[in-house]
Amino acid sequence: xxxxxxxxxxxxxxxxxxxxxxxxxxxxxxxxxxxxxxxxxxxxxxxxxxxxxxxxxxxxxxxxxxxxxxxxxxxxxxxxxxxxxxxxxxxxxxxxxxxxxxxxxxxxxxxxxxxxxxxxxxxxxxxxxxxxxxxxxxxxxxxxxxxxxxxxxxxxxxxxxxxxxxxxxxxxxxxxxxxxxxxxxxxxxxxxxxxxxxxxxxxxxxxxxxxxxxxxxxxxxxxxxxxxxxxxxxxxxxxxxxxxxxxxxxxxxxxxxxxxxxxxxxxxxxxxxxxxxxxxxxxxxxxxxxxxxxxxxxxxxxxxxxxxxxxxxxxxxxxxxxxxxxxxxxxxxxxxxxxxxxxxxxxxxxxxxxxxxxxxxxxxxxxxxxxxxxxxxxxxxxxxxxxxxxxxxxxxxxxxxxxxxxxxxxxxxxxxxxxxx
Numbered sequence: 001x002x003x004x005x006x007x008x009x010x011x012x013x014x015x016x017x018x019x020x021x022x023x024x025x026x027x028x029x030x031x032x033x034x035x036x037x038x039x040x041x042x043x044x045x046x047x048x049x050x051x052x053x054x055x056x057x058x059x060x061x062x063x064x065x066x067x068x069x070x071x072x073x074x075x076x077x078x079x080x081x082x083x084x085x086x087x088x089x090x091x092x093x094x095x096x097x098x099x100x101x102x103x104x105x106x107x108x109x110x111x112x113x114x115x116x117x118x119x120x121x122x123x124x125x126x127x128x129x130x131x132x133x134x135x136x137x138x139x140x141x142x143x144x145x146x147x148x149x150x151x152x153x154x155x156x157x158x159x160x161x162x163x164x165x166x167x168x169x170x171x172x173x174x175x176x177x178x179x180x181x182x183x184x185x186x187x188x189x190x191x192x193x194x195x196x197x198x199x200x201x202x203x204x205x206x207x208x209x210x211x212x213x214x215x216x217x218x219x220x221x222x223x224x225x226x227x228x229x230x231x232x233x234x235x236x237x238x239x240x241x242x243x244x245x246x247x248x249x250x251x252x253x254x255x256x257x258x259x260x261x262x263x264x265x266x267x268x269x270x271x272x273x274x275x276x277x278x279x280x281x282x283x284x285x286x287x288x289x290x291x292x293x294x295x296x297x298x299x300x301x302x303x304x305x306x307x308x309x310x311x312x313x314x315x316x317x318x319x320x321x322x323x324x325x326x327x328x329x330x331x332x333x334x335x336x337x338x339x340x341x342x343x344x345x346x347x348x349x350x351x352x353x354x355x356x357x358x359x360x361x362x363x364x365x366x367x368x369x370x371x372x373x374x375x376x377x378x379x380x381x382x383x384x385x386x387x388x389x390x391x392x393x394x395x396x397x398x399x400x401x402x403x404x405x406x407x408x409x410x411x412x413x414x415x416x417x418x419x420x421x
Contacts, residue, residue: 338382
């Protein structure tokens, strides 16, 4: 069902934009593949997730700041073949790209995580030590410093980590905190300044289905049947998928690095791909969380346990119903993971100019590696996986995916485009 709903939109994006997807040629297949962007993406992942412990909906802000600054630095040294994101410092092309990448990433991360300064400084010093001293290195450092400074200034007072909370309701359909933690977290994401789109409300949906509607009953009974922790009709593979996609270390970290390596992207194309994907993910997350606050729809665990209060004769309550996964501390509609994954997969499909590129990623939560033959296959699976996990309804998943796809469509027509030809 999700494949039929989402795949045509992905196909449309590919048809309308694939001719712009390709940049300068990749490195030759026989050339030793080294890419400083992948090194600093791993460092960023460690700082953002492993040390700071940022939740999935927050990880994209830091990653976007890092890769936006890296992109502007690399693009400038390459002669600005693509539109800058924020700035294009003057460059001759003789500057050290490695020094620029390391400096841009380090200075952004250092501004975000001052408590990690010592470890970040060590990694930065190691990167610079591998680069021969001279004018190229000095000028590369200068360009990286400039693009990082532009990004840091741009994101000052952007609403990150604000005081907002999700409204807690008591009426049927209204969200309220769920066990075991009964948390209320992440509302500020929906109030943060976007990176690309003009407003977090730009992709406002018509809202979740009415409680008395047949669509609501279908959503309710589907997640009730498939998503319960015990007695579910889901398969072992579906259970694995639900757990795999629920990993707080988002699989997109590994997927992007794997694709850059396997497709042997040049440093410039890597910088562009990472910036496009991360910034689109961030804005999809922002739009999604704004949507959550706007509609405040209860989670399946609440809906099913209180099914006798919704006024729908087709929803039979189960006061003991518990989902396979721990329910996240924010409303059901729309699904943050499908917003994010749709942005990821559609941007990658646009960048590479095709859908059918195989990739995989490992989850320590499930202890397994899942393989996908296409970007649309991954998106289709996450829509189902949130239902299999018992934490989202299909309407929340599919509308979330549409937000991610619309965010990508907005990005591709306005950002990171070739400056000539």
